[in-house]
Amino acid sequence: MSLLPVAEAQARLFALARPLPAETVAVGAAVGRWLADDVAALRDQPWTDLSAMDGYAVRAAEHPGPWRIVGESAAGSATLSPLAPGDACRIFTGAPVPPGADSILIQENAAVDGDRLTASADPLPAARHVRRHASDFACGAPLLRRGSRLGPAQIALAVLGGRGELPVGRRPRVALLSTGNELVPPGAPMPPGALPSSNAPMLAAMLAGLPCELTDLGIIPDDLDAMVAAFESAAQADIIVSTGGASVGDHDLVRPAFAKAGGALDFWKIRMRPGKPLMAGTLGDALFLGLPGNPVSAFVTGTLFMAPLVRHLGGAANPLPPTADAILASPLPATGDRDDYLRAWRGADGVVSVTSQDSAATAAMAMADCLILRPAASPPASPGDRVAILPLT
Secondary structure: OOOEOHHHHHHHHHHOOOOOOEEEEEHHHOOOOEEOOOEEOOOOEOOOOEEOOOEEEEOHHHOOOOEEEEEEEOOOOOOOOOOOOOEEEEEOOOOEOOOOOOEEEEHHHEEEEOOEEEEOOOOOOOOOOEEOOOOOEOOOOEEEOOOOEOOHHHHHHHHHOOOOEEEEEOOOEEEEEEEOOOEEOOOOOOOOOOEEOOHHHHHHHHHOOOOOEEEEEEEEOOOHHHHHHHHHHHOOOOEEEEEOOOOOOOOOOHHHHHHHOOOEEEEEOEOEEOOOOOEEEEEOOEEEEEEOOOHHHHHHHHHHHHHHHHHHHHOOOOOOOOOEEEEEOOOEOOOOOOEEEEEEEEEOOEEEEOOOOOOOOHHHHHHOOEEEEEOOOOOOEOOOOEEEEEEOO
């Protein structure tokens, strides 16, 4: 089986399943999720001309006055009498501008004597400090597109558009399996030969900022029947993610266990470093990702495949992590026959590759705030060269 390019593997992974069905939720429950349909405005914003400042609503052509102050408009006022020529209305920020007025004389430029108002500063153009009716958006205008993620600004826009509920993709259900006789739970006693199970907590942390329902099925020993049972118990999830046992050693039982449980493998082995042994397929209606066991390999493949798959099933229009350009601050050697994803950090002079790129070097991984993307067969790179990076923070 030849090594699959990363982009092709990602495309094949997404092709295995469409985004999950939509559900309608209150706007407060929609934060962080992806819209399942376009959203249009149900009202005008502003609903009428509103004042952008505290001051006086007047006719600009009558500047510099005098005017007679005949009323007051505050935020929440519904109906106002039209202003007659020569009249002014005391007004506050966010309040409706009365009919007949076309500008706001701010209070810093106003001189008031009883009910008599005059201007004490520069000429006043029409529409000064007025937020025009429907200048933000009009009823029926498109506000948010399907597949866009709902952050605080998008929630505010939807609510101002008259929405109390929003259609969003269902939260994917993710089941995590950690495989290996050597693994013990975090913080447990450490007998000789044991290793703390770090991948599941790391992947759970990676998914913490995404809208999904996570179940950790614990540590599965290197036993074929135990792994088959674990896969069968996880088959109700939308995504099954295993770590470890994805290579070709005598104790790497994930692939045969997956097949025995009824799974169909779609691809295995990616043209990337680290993360070559990644595998993917389907088990009933569930999607399966078999990540390598080395923590750095699991981290990189989780970033490039697991998190994007959650975004895809959740309805994201752009599920892949964004890349950026950066200036290299330290030299890099030529690459071999696989794409390299180098852990690096961004400094004042550019990006610097961390000292150790070993797939088990977690201390170096924890220093990184980005990955440098180096295609296969790239020549050596020097400080000052431009490189593509994938920000991690």
